[in-house]
Amino acid sequence: MSRYYFNVRHQDCVLPDPDGSEWPSLEDARKEAVEALLDLVANSIAARSSRIPLGVDVADDHGSVLLTVVLRDVLPPALQRT
Secondary structure (H helix, E strand, O other): OEEEEEEEEOOOOEEOOOOOEEEOOHHHHHHHHHHHHHHHHHHHHHOOOOOOOOEEEEEOOOOOEEEEEEHHHHOOHHHHOO
């Protein structure tokens, strides 16, 4: 298992994940990043926050970003047209 860090991307900053979590593969980490982003967005909307996360960077132990999940790619198709 490898440790991956899920850093949350906002318009003006990236909030680092200080602890990370272990996943069997990068693909499993990507799936977790998608779910995490959707949950973060839903919570931000429910709280009427003006700060909506725009993405999640999945990084390794060295801080290298391995992939980025962006909001527009995980929204339902009807919301992607706006």
